[in-house]
Amino acid sequence: MCAIAAPEIFGSDDIGNATILIEGDIPADLEAKARRAEGNCPERAIEIVA
């Protein structure tokens, strides 16, 4: 789900588990997409801090 909401930030590995594609802070222009990924993760696995 996160890879659909924010493909610049999240990818998926060969078994479909989520991976993080960027290092460090999320660029400002991707913040809205990151929040959508957070708000749509059914496992509540994403938390945006600060």
Place this chain on the structure above:
Amino acid sequence: MKQDTEYDIFDHDFVWNPFPAFDRVRESDCPIVHSDKWGGSWMPTRYEDIVAIAQEHEVFTSREIIVVPPPPGQLEGPYGGVKAPPITSDPPDHHWHRRAILPVFSPQSVATYEQGMRDFCNGLIDGFIDKGRADAAADYAQRIPVNVIARMLGVPVEMSDTFTEWVRGALEVGLTNPELRRANRLKIIEFFVGQINDRKAHPRKDDLITDLLVLRVDGEPAPLEYVIGVCNLMLVAGIDTTWSAIGSSLWHLAGHPEHRAQLRDNPDLWPTAIEEFLRAYAPVTMARIVDRDIEFQGCPMKAGDRVLMTFPAANRDPRQFEHPDEVILDRQNNRHVAFGAGIHRCAGSNLARLELKVALQTWMERIPEFSLVDPTAVTWAGGQVRGPRQCQVAF
């Protein structure tokens, strides 16, 4: 408190529209109810409770996952041990049972089927577009997932109608008819035993059954029961679930011209729209078996009790979703549980999402305007999987 409301998951009115009953229970003092019907079960209705049950897999086990108990005799005979891994597996075996099949369902893997799906959908529409009407469920939705699953497994697509009949016998009509259920389960198993033997005699490449046969677990071939079980799962979990989701979405669109217009005017809405259809019309209810006597949210559950994970009820909980009964195509926060949650969350969700997207987009491109011929003539199936089975539309 144990409150026997005697709900009936196969009751005609409940199958046609379960949401008022879910709302009544969810907003009562007792949001988890019990019924003695169909072998007995507990039915939670709140999002938080259903997610908690999904996550507490040590207490709420997957020994049985069908909403009614198995028919007498199913656990006996040469194939009595065949289940549907990994959905029927508990840890520790669950881990390798699931790990082994995840690669075929990764976004990258399922994407290789997209063009074939689109061509197949267009072919179906070619067959009825000049008639000005079609059954959106039986002539379209029902035919799409079985074609994809047959191609993944490497079994004849010409047998699609037979596979559909078997799945309905084992999982839909069969749930209220034990003999039919048992017979169709055996037909599925015997078919796959034949397919497996054929591959052993004549090795092939590039199909899931072959992948399962060459799979090694701790250096040994995977047990035959596992291989048959996964094939069984591909049919019973991969066909009527997705077809029900496609059918419900088309049924919704047939009755909502404003949503058809929205999707036409703003194709960027598709990703959130797909999730919203999945939320509002989640097809699947799974069961769990309680491992030991516990009290859950005040309910005295006994070891062996069946608990229904009513994902369709969770997805309409106003504590989790604003305006839960409204379909909002650009809903921004949508933690729906149409695919479940926890370690058993649907392994095929990437495939299901792709099928839903391709099926709905292709239909809307070719048939942008359509409506129900007679809303009262639409028929629904329910129990384990809810969706329209006859849905005549005119265009």
